[in-house]
Amino acid sequence: MLHAVKIEPEYFNKIIEGKKTYEIRKNDMDYVAGDCIALNEYKRGEYTGRFILTGIVSIDEYPLYLDTGYVILQLSPLGLEDNINHFESYVNPERFKGEN
Template identity: 40%
Template sequence: MSFSLEKKEPCGRLLHRLKTEPKYFQDTQNGLKDFEVRRNDRDYQAGDLLELAEWTPKGFTGRTLTLRIKYLLDDARFCKEGYVVLGTEEC
């Protein structure tokens, strides 16, 4: 579940704006979840930024988190075809 707004940040990193469901948003905010499983349709790279926007079927809640990709797992032995696991950290 991602929406396709991307822009270049002044420091040269790419910012990926992504929708996320409330349960996963809360777990990330609470420090329980430090990864994202995403379709690999954006050429994610270590150092890129993720802006997670909490989203429900009624729309966006207005809550966001900004994270940095610190690790990218793109191995067919461990990831469903076309997907990656992004290790994240707070900015």
């Protein structure tokens, strides 16, 4: 499954630079390890158009330290094939057989 979320520039830049490999999020999207998450930069109430596609490696709950319903998502950046930012780049064409 692909999840799309907003992220502030401060945190977005740390992930892009490889200085941050996790996100603390409310688990309101039923995140599962192996899912993909598109982190869309969001600044002053608007999307900037920049994003990074990452895979969720693991999900951790720390009830002693996090509010109920919040999790830590361990992320791993996914490469963009040929630098093309199109949905079709991430869709397995085998899934759409017979849709002609």
